[in-house]
Amino acid sequence: MDIVFSTFNARYSHTALALRCLPANLGDLHDRSVIVEFDNRLSPQAAAEKLLAHDPKIILFSIYIWNLVITYETVAILRTLRPSLKIIIGGPEVSYIYADLLIYPLIDHLVCGEGEGVIEQLCRDLLVSQASRLPCPSSVLQASLSPCLNPVPQASSLPCFNPVQEVRQSRRKNIPHWTQTDCTYFVTFRLADSIAQSRISEYKELREKWKEHHQPPCTESEQAQFDELFSERVNNWLDEGAGACILCKPEISKIVTDTLTHFDGEHYELDEWVIMPNHVHTLVTPLPGFELKDILHSWKSYSAHAINKITGQTGAVWKHESYDHIVRDHEELNRIRLYIRNNPAKAGCSAEIRQGKRDACDTLAVPQASRLPCLESSLPKVIEAPPADLKHIALPYDEYTDEDIAHRRIYVETARGCPFKCEYCLSALEPNVRFFPPERIFPMFGKLIERGVRIFKLLDRSFNINTAHAAAVLRFFLENRRDGMMLHLEWEPERLSPVLEKLIAGAPPGFLQLEVGVQTFNAEVAARIERPLDAEKVEAHIRTLAALPSVHLHADLIAGLPGETFDSIAAGFDRLHACGPHEIQLGILKKLRGAPIARHDVEWQMVYNTSPPYDVLQTATLNFVDLQRIRRFARFWDIIVNNGRFPETSKLIWQNLPSVFGAFMEWSEWVYQQTHVTFGFTPARLAQLLEQFLTEQRGFSAKTVRHAIDADLAARSPVAKGMERQTRKR
Numbered sequence: 001m002d003i004v005f006s007t008f009n010a011r012y013s014h015t016a017l018a019l020r021c022l023p024a025n026l027g028d029l030h031d032r033s034v035i036v037e038f039d040n041r042l043s044p045q046a047a048a049e050k051l052l053a054h055d056p057k058i059i060l061f062s063i064y065i066w067n068l069v070i071t072y073e074t075v076a077i078l079r080t081l082r083p084s085l086k087i088i089i090g091g092p093e094v095s096y097i098y099a100d101l102l103i104y105p106l107i108d109h110l111v112c113g114e115g116e117g118v119i120e121q122l123c124r125d126l127l128v129s130q131a132s133r134l135p136c137p138s139s140v141l142q143a144s145l146s147p148c149l150n151p152v153p154q155a156s157s158l159p160c161f162n163p164v165q166e167v168r169q170s171r172r173k174n175i176p177h178w179t180q181t182d183c184t185y186f187v188t189f190r191l192a193d194s195i196a197q198s199r200i201s202e203y204k205e206l207r208e209k210w211k212e213h214h215q216p217p218c219t220e221s222e223q224a225q226f227d228e229l230f231s232e233r234v235n236n237w238l239d240e241g242a243g244a245c246i247l248c249k250p251e252i253s254k255i256v257t258d259t260l261t262h263f264d265g266e267h268y269e270l271d272e273w274v275i276m277p278n279h280v281h282t283l284v285t286p287l288p289g290f291e292l293k294d295i296l297h298s299w300k301s302y303s304a305h306a307i308n309k310i311t312g313q314t315g316a317v318w319k320h321e322s323y324d325h326i327v328r329d330h331e332e333l334n335r336i337r338l339y340i341r342n343n344p345a346k347a348g349c350s351a352e353i354r355q356g357k358r359d360a361c362d363t364l365a366v367p368q369a370s371r372l373p374c375l376e377s378s379l380p381k382v383i384e385a386p387p388a389d390l391k392h393i394a395l396p397y398d399e400y401t402d403e404d405i406a407h408r409r410i411y412v413e414t415a416r417g418c419p420f421k422c423e424y425c426l427s428a429l430e431p432n433v434r435f436f437p438p439e440r441i442f443p444m445f446g447k448l449i450e451r452g453v454r455i456f457k458l459l460d461r462s463f464n465i466n467t468a469h470a471a472a473v474l475r476f477f478l479e480n481r482r483d484g485m486m487l488h489l490e491w492e493p494e495r496l497s498p499v500l501e502k503l504i505a506g507a508p509p510g511f512l513q514l515e516v517g518v519q520t521f522n523a524e525v526a527a528r529i530e531r532p533l534d535a536e537k538v539e540a541h542i543r544t545l546a547a548l549p550s551v552h553l554h555a556d557l558i559a560g561l562p563g564e565t566f567d568s569i570a571a572g573f574d575r576l577h578a579c580g581p582h583e584i585q586l587g588i589l590k591k592l593r594g595a596p597i598a599r600h601d602v603e604w605q606m607v608y609n610t611s612p613p614y615d616v617l618q619t620a621t622l623n624f625v626d627l628q629r630i631r632r633f634a635r636f637w638d639i640i641v642n643n644g645r646f647p648e649t650s651k652l653i654w655q656n657l658p659s660v661f662g663a664f665m666e667w668s669e670w671v672y673q674q675t676h677v678t679f680g681f682t683p684a685r686l687a688q689l690l691e692q693f694l695t696e697q698r699g700f701s702a703k704t705v706r707h708a709i710d711a712d713l714a715a716r717s718p719v720a721k722g723m724e725r726q727t728r729k730r
């Protein structure tokens with residue numbers, strides 16, 4: 001097979017939907033492709049062997065937080081064995097921050113975003129380039145670049161930061177500026193009313209804290225840290241669309257467009273630019289004899305004058321200070337181009353946005369006769385895939401094999417994107433919610449039901465975000481269900497419309513597995529990370545849903561969020577437990593690559609593991625030891641409570657005690673002191689430990705404890721019961 005789609009799943013029972021979406025959209029190349037999935041236990045050597053057995057020309061890997069390391073090791077082997085093999089990667093773990101990854105230099109292409117719209121053309125171009133690997137004339141090269149690939153342009157001849165050349169540092173309005181001759185700058189300027197006063201106060205406060213620890217002149221790494229902390233934060237605020245947003249008006253954005261482009265090629269070279277509703281981003285290279293500050297001054301003063309003339313206003317149009325940043329290298333150039341290009345989608349702009357894009361062909365310097373690039377190097381390394389058109393892309397469900405259906409979990413989706421911006425989550429960076437038309441997906445789901453699928457796991461980020469859509473999907477599954485069928489949904493806990501509640505209440509027992517992300521009950525922390533929280537509503541909805549026989553409710557909390565303390569985690573856990581969910585998962589915060597939560601790193605002294613899964617190790621308000629205690633607590637809660645093995649006995653752990661969290665933490669600490677491990681327990685060993693703890697530490701009579709344990713064992717198979725009793729006696 002010429003093309004292999006591959007990934008490492010967390011378990012054999014999982015399937016990767018993304019891997020099936022790509023071959024479904026390969027057109028007539030589909031029959032030259034195959035899906036090869038592994039689980040994480042396979043060695044990289046064995047995976048490489050299985051992949052090469054297909055004698056592929058192209059291998060595509062889908063990368064997630066759990067498989068980054070093993071994918072890297074596999075790619076390293078493949079690259080050594082088959083240098084000419086084309087290796088493409090994609091997936092959330094590599095879509096936002098990738099240049100520092102060990103895998104990045106080893107691969108040929110990275111597809112950022114949803115790959116359906118670009119995959120066929122990319123594979124076609126690579127197969128052609130492999131068939132003809134001789135240097136080729138530039139005309140062929142340009143013809144081969146498919147416009148629909150929407151590539152991030154090749155790093156062009158634009159000048160970037162030169163580490164050995166003199167750098168001039170200055171501070172205007174407390175913002176550090178670096179300048180250097182012959183450089184490209186990323187510049188942002190904004191309307192005078194573009195950021196709310198409360199944000200400005202927050203910004204000033206943070207900046208003061210920063211200045212306490214960073215005296216000028218700042219080093220390159222301090223400058224980078226400043227950029228990460230402050231410019232990203234300000235950009236996010238700008239995207240909130242505060243102020244009058246007059247740049248939305250066509251006549252005003254035209255003035256700014258004309259101003260920007262007026263001296264393009266004479267005083268400066270413009271690269272990508274975008275005029276957002278309340279700010280402007282551009283990449284600009286001053287030409288010899290022209291200074292960035294003068295260019296900015298002339299842009300702002302000329303356009304302000306013209307805008308005031310149209311609006312009849314007087315006074316400042318633009319905020320006096322602008323943000324500028326020297327582009328360090330070509331990787332960064334590409335990243336900034338992507339940022340500018342995606343800014344309207346990221347901000348969810350519905351207005352018509354004026355944007356200047358560099359065409360890929362324009363960015364290639366006219367080659368010298370002796371330096372003609374070959375065809376294969378003409379494709380950009382990083383390809384920005386635009387959001388897929390859900391009305392037209394081919395659907396992936398026929399890619400599920402009979403073996404998948406018989407033995408593995410089947411994932412489907414009815415929507416993509418999320419309206420929320422929780423900062424620990426990469427969905428916060430995706431475009432707004434888009435729905436698959438029901439008339440496209442329902443017939444496919446019907447076929448899967450006929451083929452015997454029993455458990456449908458929907459990947460929709462917040463299933464219930466749109467009542468009409470969610471109700472239509474629920475009705476479809478209820479009307480077409482077979483006995484024993486189940487739906488697994490991610491549920492946004494603040495919303496429970498009467499329509500959906502009625503539908504759920506009418507579903508058969510156990511039909512729905514709902515996963516609700518509560519994450520924190522601490523209002524300050526929730527606001528800090530942009531997580532919506534109406535705690536009373538969340539509690540009420542969880543109580544209602546958990547009480548319905550049709551629902552099995554799993555609720556998530558996150559430990560280690562910026563500013564969250566041990567006590568507030570304990571209080572949140574108790575509050576959630578009182579609502580009666582069937583399972584509580586207390587997860588540890590992970591810093592996903594590119595997630596906006598990074599902006600809190602300095603202020604809240606967030607220390608993360610440097611390897612996947614980048615879990616938090618300590619924060620300003622939660623030390624390492626307490627986080628370790630919480631990790632163990634979560635593990636023991638899983639194996640004692642969540643898996644339903646000791647429903648009666650576990651209640652004795654917290655019976656008559658004021659805090660479930662506090663009581664279970666005591667058990668967790670005790671069992672760890674006895675065993676020094678958190679894994680490898682048989683049910684019988686757990687029963688033995690519970691018996692000892694409850695009698696010796698809690699003072700229950702042996703009879704009471706034995707009664708509870710026997711009641712729990714009675715619900716288990718006779719063989720298991722016998723074995724557990726024997727072990728306890730010993």
Ligand code: SF4
Nearest residue numbers: 418420422425427461
């Ligand atoms: S955590 Fe959930 S609600 Fe928040 S952005 Fe991510 S998917 Fe959306």
